Amino acid sequence: xxxxxxxxxxxxxxxxxxxxxxxxxxxxxxxxxxxxxxxxxxxxxxxxxxxxxxxxxxxxxxxxxxxxxxxxxxxxxxxxxxxxxxxxxxxxxxxxxxxxxxxxxxxxxxxxxxxxxxxxxxxxxxx
Numbered sequence: 720x721x722x723x724x725x726x727x728x729x730x731x732x733x734x735x736x737x738x739x740x741x742x743x744x745x746x747x748x749x750x751x752x753x754x755x756x757x758x759x760x761x762x763x764x765x766x767x768x769x770x771x772x773x774x775x776x777x778x779x780x781x782x783x784x785x786x787x788x789x790x791x792x793x794x795x796x797x798x799x800x801x802x803x804x805x806x807x808x809x810x811x812x813x814x815x816x817x818x819x820x821x822x823x824x825x826x827x828x829x830x831x832x833x834x835x836x837x838x839x840x841x842x843x844x845x846x
Contacts, residue, residue: 726824727760728795728832736841737806743841746810750839753804754788756820756832758795763825765794766801771818771834776811788820812841 733753740749758764771783786792793801807816817836823829 725761726764726822726828726830727758728764728820728822729757729759730820730832730834731755731757732834732837734837734839736839741808741841743812747808748810748812748814748839748841749806749808750814751804751806752816752837752839753802754834755800755802756793756795757800758797761797762828763794763796764822764830765825766792766820766832767823767829768821769818770821771816773807773809773814773816775809775814779810781807783818807839809839814839 731754735751737749737751741747756766766788768784768786769788773781773783789803789805795801815836815838818834820832820834821829822832
């Protein structure tokens with residue numbers, strides 16, 4: 720079996736603008752993101768840590784690193800998924816996030832699950 724299929728994690732993202740927590744007059748735009756992490760490989764793997772790069776519309780970058788997600792380090796067996804919701808605040812109504820999860824497979828192999836860039840946008844700002 721190909722190594723690539725053994726260690727395969729897919730990440731899907733849904734975003735939402737949180738108007739009730741935002742204050743545009745103070746340049747505070749709050750967004751929630753719901754992430755589903757699915758093990759589409761053939762070996763169980765545990766999410767150990769995360770690394771995010773958050774960029775606002777003025778190219779100000781925040782880098783976030785830490786253990787687990789929402790206080791957990793889920794173990795995903797083949798076919799299993801884990802969903803969580805978190806959030807971030809930006810100084811602009813539009814921004815992007817991208818990053819990776821550092822994973823440890825049951826057989827000891829360590830690998831990264833890439834998180835493709837996604838957009839955070841206040842409604843009616845982008846066409």
